[in-house]
Each structure stands twice: as structure tokens, then as C-alpha cells.
Amino acid sequence: MKAICIIEFPSNLGLKELHPGKEPGVKHLPDWLRKHNLYTALNPETVLRLDAPAYSNQKDVETGILNISSLIDYAIHQSQLITKVLQEDKFPFIVGGDCSILLGSAIALKQKGNYGLFYLDGHTDFMDVSLSETGGVGGMAASIVTGNGHRKLTNILNLAPYIKEENLWCVGNREYDDEYENEIRQSKATYISLEILRKKRIKECAVSFLSEIESKNLDGFWLHIDVDVLNDLVMPCVDSRTPDGLTYDEFNELTFILFKSNKLAGLEITILDPDLDKTGEYTTAFVDNITSAFNKANN
Template sequence: MKINLIGVPLNLGADKLGSNLAPKTYREANIIKIIKSIGFEVKDCGDVEVLKANEEDKYKHHPNLKYLNEVIDANTKLAEKIYQSLSNGDFALVLGGDHSLGLGSIAGASRAIKNIGVVWIDAHGDINTHLTSPTGNIHGMPLAASFGVGHEALVNLYEERIKVKEENVFHIAGRDLDKGEIELINKSKGQFYTMDKVKELGIEKVVEDMLNYFKDRVDAIHVSFDLDSIDSLFAPGTGTPVENGLSVDDAKFILESLASSGMMCSLDIVELNPLLDKDNKTLNIAIDIIKNTLNKLKLSLSNELSA
């Protein structure tokens, strides 16, 4: 199995400069060399091209959705890259970029694997729509659109279909939720483990619940990890940092457990903003998380071969 590295220099979904610099920052920090040192062959698929946009045109295509056409275009290109990667039996590692890229990664993964599960690790719900969002930023909408809720242009991105069953979604670390998102969560068939619930149960129980929930339910899991799920005390270099989040060890444990499960087929690491980082603190955490996760993935694959 190769690791297909896909950069997404996208910041238009967040309407904030910085996350578009993340793929370049990871490469300059020798992420490819680090992955190769684990024992994986790496294919650098380059960066998804993001159309240029003028700030005064942000609402050109919809009054409540900023940069709609540009976000859709980038995500459609990403979806195809993910689909090709998984169809070839490779693991897709997506480095972004704001979390609107989840639209494309889930769309591509769910075309390759019909009964996909999604683990979304994030301080925010990302289940707003054009009707509930207080900002119009599409990075707050990708999860809802992926399970069929929201504007039809986002829901039907890449292919006209729902990308993931709502009951196949497991969200961890939510703590900065908008009113409309809370209403949707309360009616949802998905699993939503807020930080309050994580602290109540403990991270080991949360992970146990997650793995048991997906066992025999899905064919594979796409994981979308937002660095703002980590407490802002530890990870300041994100576009929308939130306090009282996961510890770094908690985040590592979740991702390592998913890698060891044999179910994870693809992974997004999103919302690194080098312009807001302090002494590369968040970058170093992200690289450490990637390294640890892929080490566990390598070990899991080795165990499968020797079994």
C-alpha cells in the first residue's frame, strides 16, 4: 500500500488567509521523508488547484455561501484524486487547507467505498447550512452536506447523491456549536460525542464505543481531523482555536486506534494556519500525529500479512 499525499491549499471555505499555506509548510518540514522513514512508499499527488477569487466577489454565486463556485471546483478535483487513490488500493492522506475540503474527501472516498463510515474530529459541528450559518463560511458545512443536509450544490458535489449515511457518522470533540447545529444534532441518527461527553466517559471509552459502533456496520472509515479539536492552549495555529479541547495525547490515541483497527482508508489533517502558529507548535503536533498514526497503520498492515 502506497501513501498518496494530496495537498489542498484552500482557505476560501474559512474566508481567512493562512490555511492555504499549510501544504507547502508540511512539505518544507519534510513530511514526505518522514513518511518514507516509516517504511511506506509515498506518491506525492501535488496540490489540488484552487481557483483565484476576489474578496469583493465572495457572494457572487450565492448570498449566504462565500466563494461557492471556487470551493466546489477545488473539492470536485479533490474528490477525483481521492477516488483514484482508493480505487488503486492506496491510502489517501490529505493535507489542508480549511475543513471545507471534507466535502471532496468524503465524496471521493464514498465513490470508491460505497458503505463508508466517517469519523469527524473537530471543535465545531461543521453541520451548518446556508440557512443556519452565522458566517456563510462553507468550512462550517461539509459534514451536513455529506449526509444530505444543506444547499444542493454542496450536497450534490462530484455526484448527485448522499455521500455518507447519517448513521455512519461519528463526531468527536464538539464544543463550539451553533444553535442550528445543536438542533440538527438533537435530531440526528449519527453519533455526536461532545467534549463534555468525552470528559465524562474518558477517551478510552469513547474510542471503544466508536470502534464497536463501526464494527460490522461499514466497509471502511474516512477520518477527518481538524487541529482545532485540540485545546487551543496546545495548538494555537488554527483558524478558529477553541479552549477546553482534546489533549495532544487524546488526539493521538483516537487516530492511532483507528489506524490499528484496519478500517481507516483515508485521512484529512486540516486547518493548520502557519500565519497564526507560534514557534511551529501546531505544525510539530500535526507532524507528530501523522507520524504516529502511520506507524500504527504500518504495524497493522504487517500484522495482517503475517496472520
């Protein structure tokens, strides 16, 4: 196992306000996970942090997107930090933040080679801004990094697409709406909803993804984990709650297989909002599960 470098990206730039004047609390996630023993359990060699620019709830007139200039600047600096960690042959274990932090990760991967993306999320996040009520990049992240959307975001540093659309696996969505799902159904990405995942079985899905990484001779893959992929009963501390979701047994089975692969280049955790977990009970359970699976896979 490579030395672990935890990278903190405490950003909420990709989300709308919870209510007027109230920013989402996901920017506090790194400190919250440290408090609840994620860092102790992982025992990283180093911890790095890149604070995000100031949040604004104003939409860009040209694109209809929140915080677009700040997101671009932040993504470039994120990618530089991740690139440095990858060049040192360390494993970047990234703590967000909302799903927009994927932009920095994807840019770094594109600069390094040709990578796949396993997008584990309770939503597809494969949505055009025309369907977005909020203008938040968090709900468009998977689409943007595969080259869909305004070029201000899809072609940062002239690197579009950061991840080829056919190398994206979007897994775990349970927002069943044809207009929403058709965006990714009509793409070249592999789309596996929660319902399909259970029908096909988790192990078969993970093994199939890893086989594709090998058959395409990709340089590796990135794992994006939005905690809202978990069942709402065990992880209600998210911005867009939806009934059902993966149990911890299902989540651990899937992530363990991915954690064990030597093709895994790095991962990121997003969306858990400390403001919505006053006692820390849901965070404690999450930390216990993800670190147990990760450490077991790498021992």
C-alpha cells in the same frame, strides 16, 4: 500497511477573510508541513497536489455561500484524484486546507461504496447556512456531506448524500451552545462532545465507532482531523479559537486506535494556519505527535 500517498489540497475556499483583503493562510499548510518534516516522517510513496481555484470573499446571491462555484469544481477534481489513489490500493493521507476539502473526499467515497465518517473537530461543522454569519462551507462541511443544505453542494454529480447521516460520528465539539448543538442533536448522526468523550472515555468511544462500522458492514471509514480539536494551549494556530480541547495524550490515544484499524480508508488534516505559527513550534509538536501515533499504529 498500504503505500502512503500524500495528497495536497491547499484550499482556503471554505473560510472567510481574516480581515478585508487578507485570505486565510491555511492554503500554505502542505508546504508548511513538508518543511516541518511530516513527509519525511511518513515516507510516502508518492506526493500529489491539486491547487485550488482563486479565492473570493463574495457570497453567492442564491445560496449565501462563499466560493460556491469554485468549491463544486474543486470537489469534483479532488474526488477524481482520490479515486485514482484508492483504485491503486494506496492510502490517501490528505493535507488541506480548510474543512471544505471534505467534499471531494466524500464524493470519492460515495463513488466507491458505503462509508462511515469520523469527524474529529473542535466544532460540529453541522450547521445550516441560515446560522452562518460567514457563509463559509468550512463550518458546514459535516452537514453538507450528509445531505443537508443547498443541493448545489449536497448533490454534486447527483450523488447525494455522500455519507449517510447515520454513518457520521461527530466527535470533540466544545462550542457549547444549544442552538448550535441542536442541529446535530436532531440529526441521525452520533454526536459526542468533548465533555461526553471524556465521560465515556476515549478508548470506549473509538472501539464503539469501529464496532459500528463492522456491524453495519460498511466498506470502511474516513477520518477527518481538524487541528482545532486540540487544546488551545498546544494548538492556537487556527481560525476559530476556543478554550480547552484534547491534550496530545488524549489525541494520540484516540487517533492511534483509529489509525490501527484496517477499515480506515484515508484521512485528512485541516485548519492549521502557518501564518499563525511564526516560529513553527506548534506545527513541530503536531507533526511529532501525529506521525508517531500513525507510524506506531502501522508497524
